[in-house]
Structure formats: C-alpha cells, structure tokens
Amino acid sequence: MNYRLKLLTLTIFFCIALWARPLVAQEAHGRNLLLLADSLAVKNLEEVVVTATRSGREQGALPLPVTLIKKEQIAQMGSLRLNQVLTEQTGLAVVQGHGEGLQVQGFDPDYTLIMIDGEPLIGRTAGTLSLDRIAVGNIKQIEIIKGPSSSLYGSEALAGVVNIITENPEKNSGEVFARYGANHTADLSGSFSAKGEKTGINVFANRYSSAGYDFTPETFGATVAPFTNYTFTSKLSHKFSDNWHLSVSGRYFREAQDQGFLVNSAGQQRQVAGQGTQSDWNLLPLLTGTLGDHWKVTARWYLSGFRAG
Numbered sequence: 149m150n151y152r153l154k155l156l157t158l159t160i161f162f163c164i165a166l167w168a169r170p171l172v173a174q175e176a177h178g179r180n181l182l183l184l185a186d187s188l189a190v191k192n193l194e195e196v197v198v199t200a201t202r203s204g205r206e207q208g209a210l211p212l213p214v215t216l217i218k219k220e221q222i223a224q225m226g227s228l229r230l231n232q233v234l235t236e237q238t239g240l241a242v243v244q245g246h247g248e249g250l251q252v253q254g255f256d257p258d259y260t261l262i263m264i265d266g267e268p269l270i271g272r273t274a275g276t277l278s279l280d281r282i283a284v285g286n287i288k289q290i291e292i293i294k295g296p297s298s299s300l301y302g303s304e305a306l307a308g309v310v311n312i313i314t315e316n317p318e319k320n321s322g323e324v325f326a327r328y329g330a331n332h333t334a335d336l337s338g339s340f341s342a343k344g345e346k347t348g349i350n351v352f353a354n355r356y357s358s359a360g361y362d363f364t365p366e367t368f369g370a371t372v373a374p375f376t377n378y379t380f381t382s383k384l385s386h387k388f389s390d391n392w393h394l395s396v397s398g399r400y401f402r403e404a405q406d407q408g409f410l411v412n413s414a415g416q417q418r419q420v421a422g423q424g425t426q427s428d429w430n431l432l433p434l435l436t437g438t439l440g441d442h443w444k445v446t447a448r449w450y451l452s453g454f455r456a457g
Contacts (some may be wrong), residue, residue, distance in 0.1 A: 217290040228327070228335050228356065230290075232280035234310070239294050247278025252294055255307030263311045264430065265397060268304070271428045271454030281401055281428065283379045285325065285337040286352035288313045314397065317341050317348030317385055332359035346387045354379040360406075368419050369408040377403035392437035402427040426456040 217233060227233045229249045234240050241251040249257030258275035261268055262282075267278060293309040301309060320342050327335040331453045335352040357376040364371065383397040408421040430452035 179362070209244060213294070215292040215294070217292070219288055222284050222287060222290075227284055229280045229282060230282035230312070233284060233290065234279065234292075237292065240292070245271065246282055247276055249276035250279060250310065252308035259304065259307035261301050261305040261309045263301075263309065264399065265314055265432060266311060266450070267430065267432055267448075268301075269428070269430070270452050271426070271456070273456070279349075279425075281377075281403070282312065283337065283352075283354040283356065285354055286315045286339055286350070286381055288315045309372065314381065315339075315341070315350055315352070316395075317343050317383060319343050331361050333357070348385045350383045352379075352381045353354045370406075373406045373408065375405035377401065396432070397433045397434075398429070398431045400427070400429045402446040412417060424457065426454075428452070428454040 184350075187352075215237065217237070222233055225233060225236060227236075229369070231250075232241050234250055235242045237308075239253060242248050243251050243257065250260045250262070251257055252260050256275060257277065258272070262277050262279070263269065264282075271277060271283075281407065291309075291311045291313065295308060296306055319340070321342045322338075324338045325336070335354070335356050337352070339350070339352045341350045342348060355378055358372070358374060360370045360372045360374040362370040379399070379401050381397070381399045383395065385396075386394045402425070404423055404425045406421075407424045408419065412418075430450065432448065432450050435445075435447040439445060
C-alpha cells in the first residue's frame with residue numbers, strides 16, 4: 149500500500165513539473181523582452197552644471213562633487229531669501245556678522261564666493277557678503293562647490309563657490325506670490341515671462357519688509373530693526389541664428405533700514421538713530437556662438453556697483 153502511494157505521488161509531481169516548464173520558459177522570455185524594452189527606452193540626461201568647469205557639463209562627468217538645489221526644492225522649503233535656503237544644507241553655516249554670511253568647511257565668509265549667473269556679487273562689509281540681499285523667486289537652480297576653486301575663480305573661492313542660476317525666458321507665463329508672517333513680515337513678488345520665435349524676456353520683482361523685533365527691550369536699539377527692500381531682475385534673450393545667441397540680464401536691489409545703537413563718546417553713552425540704505429546692481433550681456441564644428445565663442449561683459457550709507 150505504501151509503495152503504491154509513493155509511486156502515485158512521484159507520478160503527480162512529474163506531471164506538474166512537465167506542465168510548469170513551458171510557463172517558466174514563457175516567463176523568462178517575457179523578462180528578456182522587458183530587458184530589451186528597457187535598453188531601448190529614452191533616458192533623461194543628468195542636470196547640467198556650469199560652476200565646476202565654467203562650461204556646461206553633466207553632473208556625473210564633473211571632476212569634483214557639486215550640490216544642486218533645484219527650484220522645486222526651494223519651493224518646498226518655503227524660503228524667501230538665499231540665507232534661508234543655504235541654512236538647510238549640510239556642510240554650510242550661515243553666520244551673523246555684518247549681515248548673514250556663509251561659512252563653508254570652517255572657513256570665514258571672506259573665502260566663499262557668491263555668484264549670479266557665473267559673475268561675482270560685490271558689496272562685502274568686513275569680508276561678509278550678506279545673503280539676505282538675494283530673493284529666491286526667480287532662481288532656476290543653485291550650484292554649490294565645497295572646497296578650493298581658486299584656480300578658476302581666484303582667492304575669494306578658497307572655501308567654496310555658490311553660483312545662482314536665474315530663470316531664462318522659455319515660455320509664456322506669469323505668477324504672483326504674497327506671504328505675511330510674524331512681526332509684520334510681508335513678501336510680495338511677481339514674475340512675467342514671454343517667449344517668441346527668436347526673442348524672449350523674463351521680468352521679476354520682489355518687495356520684502358518687516359517691522360523687526362527686539363529681544364532686549366531694556367536697552368536702546370532693536371535686535372532686528374524695521375526694514376524694506378526691493379529687488380528687480382530682468383533677462384532678455386535673442387536668437388540671431390541656430391549658432392549665435394545673445395542674452396542680456398540685469399539686477400537691482402535697494403534696502404532701507406531704521407537703525408539705532410549706542411556709542412561711547414568721552415566716557416558717555418550716546419544714542420544714535422537714523423536710516424541706513426544700501427543698494428547694488430549688475431548688468432551682464434553675453435554672446436555665445438560656434439565657428440565650424442570645433443570652435444565655440446563666448447563674449448561677456450560684466451558691470452556691477454554697490455553703495456551703502
């Protein structure tokens with residue numbers, strides 16, 4: 149009886165194995181087709197970075213690591229100014245001084261280069277370039293290099309480089325944003341972009357203000373005094389032909405802030421109050437083209453100014 153039962157069991161297993169073999173082969177064939185389809189699929193290229201080599205290259209082909217912050221990430225952070233964005237990044241420290249400067253890998257803010265569209269921002273006070281001068285509403289991406297880049301950008305890039313890439317006029321669109329918070333902090337910004345067959349323009353405007361706050365009301369002067377600032381940027385592009393392109397971008401920033409502090413004069417403390425202002429602007433025309441199959445021509449002229457009083 150046991151012998152017949154064992155024989156019947158082996159026969160059943162043998163039949164199941166013969167029936168399942170075509171299914172396994174069919175599944176393997178399906179996997180092969182799937183692998184073939186994946187190999188023919190269109191793949192998106194990596195993000196193009198210009199800071200590391202001064203020319204557009206894919207991130208995976210760069211000789212040093214670069215951190216990219218995309219516009220979508222900035223929107224998710226809910227940040228209004230550049231200092232708020234960089235505070236969230238590892239290896240970077242936003243320090244207080246004459247404004248909020250950026251410290252990279254322990255170096256002073258003097259050795260971190262801040263650029264917009266590949267050109268340096270000016271207006272350092274005691275070596276610190278205040279990051280709250282820069283609105284983020286028209287930023288396309290931020291490229292961060294941690295480490296010496298002096299061979300490309302000079303001694304100011306001993307600690308690292310932060311390059312802010314602004315939006316290009318690529319489509320017809322318009323946006324308006326408004327935000328209100330504590331201490332009567334208000335942010336209002338708007339952007340407009342138009343793109344034709346050969347010519348495009350992008351315009352961005354921002355107003356940012358706060359009533360300030362005071363952690364030590366028993367002493368004269370506020371911790372953060374009331375301020376109002378304005379930012380205007382614009383970029384115009386024109387395509388002469390398939391090989392030659394012209395881009396002209398400009399930026400203007402102005403801030404007015406109420407100031408109050410104590411000074412020692414002849415052994416006595418005196419109260420000093422007034423309004424301080426600062427402004428900066430820059431203009432960048434850029435012409436790019438190709439000559440034949442092996443030559444690329446780039447001509448750029450950069451003009452910038454800063455004033456504080």
